Amino acid sequence: MFDLKELLKEAKSSGIKPKKSLGQHFLIDPNYVEKILEASQVSSEDTVLEVGAGLGSLTFPLSLRAKRVIAVEIDSRLCEFLKEKASNLPIEVIQGDILRVYLREFYQKYGPLKVLGNLPYNFSIPILFYLLSFWEVLKDLTLMFQKEVAERIVSSPGGKAYGALSVTVRTLCEPKFLFKVPRGAFWPPPEVEGGVVFFRLHKNPKGDIESLRRFVTKIFSKRRKTILNALVESGFGKRKKIEEMLLSMGIDPRRRPETLGVEEFLNLHKRLEEERC
Incomplete structure (x- = not known):
């Protein structure tokens, strides 16, 4: 020793x-x-x-x-x-x-x-x-x-x-x-x-980590908002289109950011990148 x-x-x-x-x-x-x-x-x-x-x-x-x-x-x-x-x-x-x-x-x-x-x-x-x-x-x-x-x-x-x-x-x-x-x-x-x-x-991390990090940092800066309001106020798109996107993904727009799991954030980030609401 x-x-x-x-x-x-x-x-x-x-x-x-x-x-x-x-x-x-x-x-x-x-x-x-x-x-x-x-x-x-x-x-x-x-x-x-x-x-x-x-x-x-x-x-x-x-x-x-x-x-x-x-x-x-x-x-x-x-x-x-x-x-x-x-x-x-x-x-x-x-x-x-x-x-x-x-x-x-x-x-x-x-x-x-x-x-x-x-x-x-x-x-x-x-x-x-x-x-x-x-x-x-x-x-x-x-x-x-x-x-x-x-x-x-x-x-x-x-x-x-x-x-x-x-x-x-x-x-x-x-x-x-x-x-x-x-x-x-x-x-x-x-x-x-x-x-x-x-x-x-993990053996194969998913997605662009730096881009994801910037995304979730923006969202959690409005953690007391609903996920819908947090996305809209962070400039990710128009309310109606984002609400429709969340519902299509099985995410209640009234949920708060801190209730979303890692996979949900990953999927949401990927969808926003693809659709550019």
């Missing part, structure tokens, strides 16, 4: 401090490190891409389970610290912004990737969608978010947290909320709890 207390001690003695500008909150509780590693189901055959390696609290124990770990970290101080400690381990440290890392290069070298990461809460959604844009080269993802964001991701139709994020993510994969992570598991403690989500990718 990797000694997390010793790792933290070495980091502090090296003058490393969390940067607020980068949203750094390092996971330091060994119990939650173990829970995340177990949840990720990493085997000795896996190449794992870690997003935001930080101090290496997941990186180093992960390297004892995986075939190799590609640790991406934007902070140059942390990269030097990681490289120094990873010299004899199957860890490749990449300094840079994950949003500028081309995942297909690693796929071409190593095959399908598992993704693991404690995401910076203030950048988590752009990072998630960037990662999912490479769905065809990924096996699965195990990621930590702010708990409220994690709940939005996994929310089902009719729930208060259900919205554009829930719909778009579910077109690409099946997300599952695994467990909460308390504030005290981090250095420094964030203002809110974390939530770990496992993403099992």
Whole structure:
């Protein structure tokens, strides 16, 4: 087992401090490190891409389970610290912004990737969608978010947290909320709890994801309206024609957007694209 207390001690003695500008909150509780590693189901055959390696609290124990770990970290101080400690381990440290890392290069070298990461809460959604844009080269993802964001991701139709994020993510994969992570598991403690989500990718996602995302974002900006009013007020066509289209699809025009399932949104988006009401 990797000694997390010793790792933290070495980091502090090296003058490393969390940067607020980068949203750094390092996971330091060994119990939650173990829970995340177990949840990720990493085997000795896996190449794992870690997003935001930080101090290496997941990186180093992960390297004892995986075939190799590609640790991406934007902070140059942390990269030097990681490289120094990873010299004899199957860890490749990449300094840079994950949003500028081309995942297909690693796929071409190593095959399908598992993704693991404690995401910076203030950048988590752009990072998630960037990662999912490479769905065809990924096996699965195990990621930590702010708990409220994690709940939005996994929310089902009719729930208060259900919205554009829930719909778009579910077109690409099946997300599952695994467990909460308390504030005290981090250095420094964030203002809110974390939530770990496992993403099992669909083999063949349907439709243009970015176009769908823009569509559902518009609709959910009017979530208290009926689906008919939301579509009309968002400029998708004339009331009579949209009402007829909804009825022909078996969708009651009086329903609210948060009651529509993912398949209904997919079909509605496709029909609107075809008909341009």
